[in-house]
Amino acid sequence: MKHSLEPLLTLAGILLMAFLSVLLLPAPALGLQLAQNLVQRFHLLDLTQLYIILYCLWFLLLGTVEFFVVRFIWKRWLAA
Template sequence: MKHPLESLMSAGGILLLAFFSCLLLPAPSLGLELAQRLVTRFHLMDLNQLYTILFCLWFLLLGVIEYALIRFAWKRWFSLDRHD
């Protein structure tokens, strides 16, 4: 039987792992020319808004990747529900 808060814990786990990753891994750095082109293409106010969006996306992407890897490792090697 699954725990009723499992989906909430999964989302919280993704965010927590992403937070730890952002502390360890730097976000991608855009060149000034590319950043200015992206600002005009997406009709943003300035470079600060672009980098805020970039950091948020980077934060979530790292969390999802780490969550998927840890979940795979858990189910593959550490889970007690294995059917060998």
């Protein structure tokens, strides 16, 4: 019998793995000129705000990729 919170716990585990991967994999480094250009284009206050947004997007991207990779592996080879 499956527990009703099992899908939520699975997703939380995958997001935790993505969080650990984000800590291990460096986020894309922007050059100073490109970073200042993006700050002006998006009307941000400073470079800190830009890098916070960049790290959040990096976390979401890696979490999504890992979710689909782990789900594919699970369905392909591990699920009965």
